[in-house]
Amino acid sequence: MKNSTAGLLAGTTFVAGAGAGLATMAFTDTSLPIQTNAEGWDKVDQVRDLIEEHSLQDISEDDLLTGALDGMTAALNDPYSDFLDAEETSQFTDSIESSFEGIGATLEKKGEDILIVAPIKGAPAEEAGLRPGDIITAVDGESIEGMDVQEAVQLIRGEKGTTVTLTIRRGSQTADYEITRDTIPIETVFSEVKEKDGKKIGYLQVTQFSEPTADEFLEQLEQLESEEIDSLIIDVRGNPGGLLPAVIEMSEGFVPTSKPVVQIENADGDRDAQNGRAREAKPYDLFVLTDEGSASASEILTGAMKEGAGATIIGTKTFGKGVVQTAFDLEDGSNLKLTTSKWLTPDGNWINKKGIEPDIEVEQPDYFNVTRVLTEEESLQVGDYGDAVSNLHKILTGIGYEPGGQPGYYGDTMANAVKAFQTDNGLEASGTVDEETASALEAKLLEAIQDEANDAQLNRALEEAAK
Secondary structure: OOEEEEEEEOOEEEEEOOOEEEEOOOEEEOOOOOOOOHHHHHHHHHHHHHHHHHOOOOOOHHHHHHHHHHHHHHHOOOOOOEEEOHHHHHHHHHHHHOOEEEOOEEEEEEOOEEEEEEEOOOOHHHHOOOOOOOEEEEEOOEEOOOOOHHHHHHHHOOOOOOEEEEEEEEOOEEEEEEEEOEEEOOOOEEEEEEEEOOEEEEEEEEOOEOOOHHHHHHHHHHHHHHOOOOEEEEEOOOOOOEOHHHHHHHHOOOOEOOOEEEEEEEOOOOEEEEEOOEOOOOOOEEEEEEOOOOOOHHHHHHHHHHHHHOOEEEEOOOOOOOEEEEEEEEOOOOEEEEEEEEEEOOOOOOOOOOOOOOOEEOOOOHHHHOOOOOOOOOOEOOOOEOHHHHHHHHHHHHOOOOOOOOOOEOOHHHHHHHHHHHHHOOOOOOOOEOHHHHHHHHHHHHHHHHOHHHOHHHHHHHHHHOO
């Protein structure tokens, strides 16, 4: 085995349905010798021989080897150090270079849970209503408790047109989501000019940092600037990260030459800084939108813009992934990722497990975090109470039907709101929420969440940008 490729990664997340990872990465060619303690590793050979000769279970040498390699990285107790076999490595590469088939949701192991860092914009996961922070507890009815991310991804991924059912826990509620897999294109930058109070505000949404992202970003930024914008909003909400060269190239034009865009610090405390290249400040105010789904490379950009370019951060605290890994490609196509250093902001702050706090904190409306209307309940009606009724109260409020009364109790005023909704949507006005009404409510809820008018964070950013 030899090392053929090494790369820097600021934490690793995986795209469900693709089996691939998204991480801040830079590739360089290198070759490292493999050194071993032959006497110490004799024990590994002894255990292998004993298993092959005496184990009741039939297992191949390849599976034993993979298990040993997985065990080595597991012994580090580091969620970002992984061994990927050749197939997983290929899927990893696909996710940052081209399109892939799956549901389009980036997964992360956090503690004992596998959670969704972010669904990809326009992908089936987003369209089904999955949100950053959702915890996956089962796939097609099979519990994923105790699994690592790669194992869960293997269950979730699949061909376009096939379906997968994810059991999602959000807060105290659990619900099943049936999702049809599709081709997930790597289109990562979206832009437009918005107008607010007579001001022209450029808006750039970056959904991840892949190979074409920097070129797309700079091209669309140039177009926005040609329209003489008064302010610029960069939206990295739900962006789980990506390639390090992309985020540096995107950020350095905003950061002055006297400041680093990012600093990489190794185990010995030595730092390697990548300075900005801006000769003068941009002629417009700069804002960055963040949330708990903004991770890794998104946090590098956020830190660079905040501390290096004076941007105002709006939204909620970022994910908090500040470690750096080196990716080693092995000769059989497999890959080893090891945490080797950490990255710091321009001012030398380490945000790992802490995240970046916004300058202006803005939470989204309560109904943005509601799962299904009906979970274990077959229906909701007058006299019911509990969390499901509280969520129904949030949904009705969010879609414009004031339920009144106590949020956790299904009273007559809530029944009247349900009847009004049913009448407006061609349903029997029973005042009881059955499966048909629940489905209609969920569809309207998704419309409300996707309606820009209800995006409290974006609207606050527009207000600030128009001042």
